[in-house]
Amino acid sequence: MDFLNALVALSNFVLIPAVAYGAQLALGALGVTLIYGILRFSNFAHGDTMAFGAMATILVTWALQGAGITFGVLPTALLALPVGIAVTALLLLATDKAVYQFYRRQKAAPVILVIVSMGVMFIMNGIVRFIIGPDDQRFGDGARFIISARDFREMTGLREGLAFKTSQGITIVVAAIAVIALFWFLNKTRTGKSMRAYSDNEDLALLSGINPERVVMYTWLLVAALATTAGVLYGLDKSFKPFTYFQLLLPVFAAAIVGGLGNPVGAILGGFVIAFSEVMFTYAWKKVLTYLMPEALEPSGLVQLLSTDYKFAVSFAILVIVLLFRPTGLMKGKAV
Template identity: 65%
Template sequence: MEPLNALVSLSNFMLIPALAYGSQLALGALGITLIFSILRFAHFAHGDTMALGTAAVIGGTLFLQAQGITEPFGLPTALLAIPFGLLVMIAYLLTADKLVYKYFRKVKAKPLTLVMASLGVMFVTNGITRLFMGVGETRFEDGNRFLFTVREFRDFTGLAEGMALRSAQALTIITALVVMVALFWFLNRTRSGKSMRAYSDNEDLALLSGINPERVVMITWTITAILLVLAGTLYGLDKGFRPFNYFQLLLPMFAAAILGGLGSPIGAIVGAYVVAFAEMGITYAWRRVFTYLMPEGLEPNSMMQLLPVDYKFAVTFAILVIVLLFRPTGIFKGKVL
């Protein structure tokens, strides 16, 4: 019985990665929920837009590296390129809105028409990303890769089991926290943020109160762009950049937003962590943890893995199905029906 070693092993292979993954999902799901509550459609281009934003950051990173400007304070160069990525993506999303979505808003098209339009944008975005990046994997993480390594941890604590904290993971968790706090401050304390909430609550009354819907829409896309670029960059630093993986994030992001309640920002965050921990927990091989926890002689002889990793989408899907069956409004009662 060595609970401490069990905990360390669990943290290293499950808790920390899940926390990082959950933070990345949360930033993405927040964007989905914001677009849903303001523009009122399911934004299918979300994953691919995230990929394009990350591609822009990678482009900036390569440029900076070529200039010899690298690794500020040992952190990844990509951090310096984020402002560039933000500018590109804000411009991209606002242009997409102007060229595509604005017309459908004007003619008061059905939400599904807007979803369809977002499919078109998805195709275009997808094509642009691949034109620049191809389909293969790009790694752009540099700087000190670890805050502390397994060996350092073991030497320091004297435990048998080691634990590492990668800078990308730590960065992800801290950034997500800061961004979430900033977002809630913006939504609850500023005039623009409140006008967004008002617009989401009651469009007609917001109009009557003199809130300019086009401005609200612009702010929404801008915030979405920020969330997307950060989420995409952090995900890419953590796991490497492959455009298709970003597309596949669509499902867990939607699942998180629906689980939390579409239209509820706090719900999107909670939903994202639930999805992340469920995915990781169910596809994690618990053998080591139980080897430490069980009394001698009773150690498990299998991997103790509930599902193979290939089925992580099945976990997300199961969560989605359970929510749809039992509580379609989500945990925090989103806008539904």
């Protein structure tokens, strides 16, 4: 019985939150890695792209809620998501035309593009704060739990409760759909194949008649979809605050680099590696250990390896360790 209780506590506080967070990071890291693979630079504006996408979706959600339209037990934000993606896609395509295209034609060094993306980051950050303000926004509605801790206890008779939030369930399902769709697109469609060809070898791809501008356009469309989805899921699960999204840049990049920059499978793996280590290092293990250990050995402290505020330190440490031992990431990434 104690073992079951320990398992339930572990799932409740570590496994489920880490899987949901990992899925959000993976979606973010996929966007970073696509841009790196095809446009060949690290996009520092990605966190703010996620914030912009989430903001656009939130505004539509509020409009729908105002008009009395909801999505039953599911959050209304899912209905608003396609509109949010479309708006973000327009913004990204406009940014590409106005900003990045010039440097692409010049064949500017990747580091110049990184600095350019810093400028874009400032602008997007400004726009988001300008429109929705710097404060916390909640926009989740519908049912809060798929299983609440209380129901679970009554159902199983265990002492520990297992809460499975709707936002966590939706995150996992939506992320899975998004990833499957992305890989189907990259592997089965003509455009997806040309994108991969362009990423592998630009000259050869150009030689075989692939239109680079078209590849770039599809990349931005995919990035808009991934970033907006990641942003909305993160906002539903936790809450929406522009500055938090800016700070997500570090774990998202860490995920992409740990997995191997430019490698989509690696990005997903990296997302989960980072999420699990963050949650496991900052979780207070006392509860789980109390169930597992004999009474004499029960821990007196919280058995928390690091305080929650050090979660950046965890993503960073994983990043450094992986880079020192496998410089191109866990899965083989590319280098520009």
